[in-house]
Amino acid sequence: MDKKLFVISGCSGVGKGTVLKEFMARNSQDFILSVSCTTRAPREGEVDGVNYFFLTKEQFLKNIEEDKFLEHAQFAGNHYGTKKKYIRQKFEEGYNIILEIETQGALQVKEKMPEAVLIFIAPPGVDTETGDISGGVIELDKRLRGRHTEDDETIKRRLAEAKVELERSKKYDYVVINDDLERAISEVESITQKELSKNA
Ligand code: ADP
Numbered sequence: 001m002d003k004k005l006f007v008i009s010g011c012s013g014v015g016k017g018t019v020l021k022e023f024m025a026r027n028s029q030d031f032i033l034s035v036s037c038t039t040r041a042p043r044e045g046e047v048d049g050v051n052y053f054f055l056t057k058e059q060f061l062k063n064i065e066e067d068k069f070l071e072h073a074q075f076a077g078n079h080y081g082t083k084k085k086y087i088r089q090k091f092e093e094g095y096n097i098i099l100e101i102e103t104q105g106a107l108q109v110k111e112k113m114p115e116a117v118l119i120f121i122a123p124p125g126v127d128t129e130t131g132d133i134s135g136g137v138i139e140l141d142k143r144l145r146g147r148h149t150e151d152d153e154t155i156k157r158r159l160a161e162a163k164v165e166l167e168r169s170k171k172y173d174y175v176v177i178n179d180d181l182e183r184a185i186s187e188v189e190s191i192t193q194k195e196l197s198k199n200a
C-alpha cells in the first residue's frame with residue numbers, strides 16, 4: 001500500500017492537538033506526526049526535537065534561503081516550516097505522515113503534492129451557509145483561555161487569524177467539526193482509512 005501525507009489544520013484552540021494526540025495513541029504503528037521547525041519560544045513542557053525543532057530566526061531564514069522547506073509560513077508573528085528531508089526520511093521508514101500545520105503552508109503542500117489529503121478541524125458554532133463565524137470564535141476564545149498557555153494579546157492575535165483560516169478551509173478536502181471530541185477523532189480515523197483504502 002502506498003503511503004500518504006495527511007495535512008490537518010484548524011484555528012488555534014480548536015482542539016487539533018487534542019484530536020491528534022488521541023489519534024496517534026491509537027494509530028502510531030502506521031502514522032507519524034511530523035515535527036516542524038519554528039521560531040516560537042517553547043511552551044512549558046515542550047521539548048526540542050519532540051514537539052518542534054526550535055530554531056532562531058537566523059537559522060530559520062538560512063533554511064529558507066537554502067530551499068530546505070517543503071512549506072513554510074508566518075503565523076501570529078513566528079515562522080513555522082516542514083523540512084523536505086524529514087518528510088522524505090519518514091516515507092522511507094514506511095509511515096503515513098500527518099502534518100499539523102496552518103492553512104498557508106497546507107495550500108503550499110497541496111500545490112507541490114496534489115495527492116496530499118487536507119483535513120480542516122473547525123469549531124462548533126460556525127454557520128457554513130451564512131458564513132457567520134461568531135459562534136465559532138466565541139468557542140475558540142473559551143478553549144484558548146481554558147488552556148492557560150497564552151496571554152491576552154496572543155489570544156487576540158490568534159483569534160484574528162481564525163477568520164482567515166476558516167475562509168481558506170473551503171479549499172480543503174474535508175472539514176471536521178470538533179464538537180464532541182470522540183466523534184471528531186472517529187471522523188478523522190474514518191477519513192484516513194477511506195483515503196488509504198483508495199491506494200490498496
Ligand atoms: P489546538 O491544538 O487546536 O490549538 P488544543 O488541542 O490545545 O488546540 O485544544 C485547546 C483547548 O480546547 C484544550 O484545553 C482542550 O482540552 C480543549 N478541547 C479540545 N477539544 C475539545 C472539545 N471537543 N470540546 C471542548 N474542549 C475541547
Ligand code: 5GP
Binds near residue numbers: 100
Ligand atoms: P502553535 O504555536 O500553537 O504550536 O502553532 C501555531 C500554528 O502553526 C498552528 O496552526 C500550527 O498548526 C501551525 N504550524 C505548526 N507547525 C507548522 C509548520 O511546519 N508549517 C506551517 N505552515 N504551520 C505550522
